[in-house]
Amino acid sequence: MGISHPQIVRYETMGVQPSADVLGRIAGTLDVSVDFLVNGNSTEKAQNTLKDTELLKQFKAVEKMDENDQKTIKSLIDAFITKGKLKQLAL
Numbered sequence: 344m345g346i347s348h349p350q351i352v353r354y355e356t357m358g359v360q361p362s363a364d365v366l367g368r369i370a371g372t373l374d375v376s377v378d379f380l381v382n383g384n385s386t387e388k389a390q391n392t393l394k395d396t397e398l399l400k401q402f403k404a405v406e407k408m409d410e411n412d413q414k415t416i417k418s419l420i421d422a423f424i425t426k427g428k429l430k431q432l433a434l
Contacts (some may be wrong), residue, residue, distance in 0.1 A: 346365060358364070363377075
């Protein structure tokens, strides 16, 4: 990120605010949005990332299932993703 450890400590413990550029680099490194760093949590990140509210509800329902059912659903999703990638390669 190009930020020294002492400077990160200042951000974390002393209330020093990073510049917009630095905030963007931190967000990029952590693979989150700047908005998530400033205001968000993982639920908000999912809501902001997923535009399909029905899909978001389905993922939340899957989270409540037991581990074996979750693994099955993840395997099905992976299979469809792989199928889509293979179609793209065939074009």
